Each structure stands twice: as C-alpha cells, then as structure tokens.
Amino acid sequence: MGRTPCCHKNGLKKGPWTPEEDEKLSRYIHAHGAGNWRNLPKNAGLQRCGKSCRLRWTNYLRPDIKRGRVSFEEEETIIQLHSVLGNKWSAIAARLPGRTDNEIKNYWNTHIRKRLLKMGIDPVTHAPRLDLLDLSSLLTSPQLNLPSLLRLQTLLNPEALRLAMTLASTAAAASSDDAQILNSHLLNQTQAAQPLQANQFENTFDQQIPPNIDDNSFQYQPMIQDNLMPGFGYSVPDQVRADFSENSSFQSMNINTNTNTNTNSSNSNSNNNNFNLDSVSLSSSSTINNGGGEDERESFCSNLFKFDIPESLNFDDFM
C-alpha cells in the first residue's frame, strides 16, 4: 500500500488554480507569511491541500519569480551546471535567480535535452554518443567520408549502422558507391558478430583508437577535465574548439578555452581548466531580451546547438 495522497480528502480541490484561488493564497501569504502549509489552506479559505498551496506559491505566485523566456546566459548556465550537478534542479535553480526548479526541469526536458540528443550527446552524461547522433545530418554532410566513418564500427551499434545504411540508400546525395560500402560492411559485421568478453572488448576498442589521436584531440572524459567544451562533458579537437568559440557566446563565461596547442598530454590535465561552479557568471552582460521575437530566439538556439561540421574539421582526426 502506498502512502495516501496528501489531497486524498473529501472536498479538496485538485487541478489548475483559478485566479480567485491565486488571489486568496497571495493575499494570505502577504499578510501572514509563508509556512505551516498544512493549516494555511484552511486559514486562507482554500479548498486545497497544503502541499498544493506550497507548490503553487513557490513555482508560480512568488513575487520574485521571473516569468518569460529563458535567456541565453541562463541556458548556458543550465547546461553547464547540469553537466556538473546532474538532475539537481533545485541546486541549478539556486544559481538562476527568479527561476524555479520545476521551470528549469521542464525547460531541460522539453528543449535542451532534445537538442543534445539530436546532436548525439547523451543528456545524462554530456558525453558524445554516436548511436544518438542524427545520422541523417551526418550522411548529407559534404565532409562525410564514409569509409572513414565505417572505421568507427565498434563505436556504432548495429542498429545505428542499419539506420545509416537505410538513410544512405534512400538519400539522393548518397552515391551508389557509398551505399555499397555500407552494405558490404554491415554484412561483414553481421557475419562476424559474436558476443565479446570484457577483455575482448577492451582489445577491440584499443584497436579502434587511431595512432594519430592524442590527448588534445578527442577525449572521452569525466566531467571536469581540461579541454572540455563548455556545456558538454567531452573534449574536442582544438580546431573545432576554435571554430565553436568564435561563433559562440560561451566566451562570455569564465572558462578558459585557450588550450595551448603546444601543451602535451603530460600537462593537459592540469591548470587550463578555469571552470568551476563559482565561475559561472550569472550577470546578464549580453542577455537576449526576453521580449525578442521568435526568429531571434531561433537564431540563438541554432547557433548554440547547431552541429554543423566545420569546414576545417577533418574526420580523420576522429578516426
């Protein structure tokens, strides 16, 4: 038997709040202050449970609640803090004045999470996940080097490869050569498919790491590491970082993105990372006007999350 719901009492109303109820609650709290939520509805003349009143007040009626769109800086902060704190919405909300944990949670689930998934980034770990990546965008990219991509075979799961094959075979952009390569590769992989022992996987994975990849080019890492792309828990090649940084207002955050290309792996884990929780600026140096038009907003979002492959990005860096 579960706990009896707090509103499971006769006569207690549930569902959306009416303006009259809001008025009653606001007036009572202004007069008597918040607290003692159990007795509050009775004293305020509300047919609601205390919990419902508390939620209504903290998430909606509180005078310091900031309504309106989430600003550019706020979104950056949410992503950055989430990469560190995870789903600690209240902790994240504490660093965004006027925003509630519920609002941030909703914004994450409905906006940011979807965009990260589309980019192939695991919204939980902030690590790149090739099996989540929007393969259609990859396959239509002029930078796509299909044979190189296939060298990632064990990083892609079979379903992703299958999907890639389907997309490649149907996309007009895909040449018949590419489709053939994919097809034969998939066939080979299917035939060779056997359960991997743990050590086999390790060996297989090692073999996938190209000799030219080094600590400064592409790293799967824990969250707080040197060379991290702001907002995402993984590293990218310096050139990509430069391309991204040039066009991104992540510069507005106190994060050192100036990785010294002469820095070798021996010291790359040390002091280049200036990010810490306290460094996240909450000031609105260039806050987008909340009243800005949809186009403006869309532009910002697409710049922030667009996963266009930069001209300068060589796929071989990842292979």
Place this chain on the structure above:
DNA sequence: AAACAGTGCAACCGCTCTGAC
C-alpha cells in the same frame, strides 16, 4: 474545417530529508 500529432508547462505523485519531540 476537422482530425490528428506534437509541444510546452502547470500540477500532481510519491519518495526522501530534516528537525522536533
């Protein structure tokens, strides 16, 4: 114009934490 699908968000649910006794 109607039906349907997708999206966003307020509100709820149930579990956990905390402090008083």
Place this chain on the structure above:
DNA sequence: TGTCAGAGCGGTTGCACTGTT
C-alpha cells in the same frame, strides 16, 4: 533512538495550445 509531521525534491502526467495533414 525511534517516530512523526512538515518540507523539499525529482519524475511523471494531463491538458491546453499550436502546427500539420
């Protein structure tokens, strides 16, 4: 130390609104 109530938290749901067919 154990119990209880109040409060806080994260996950989920339901519904209104919007866009598409």
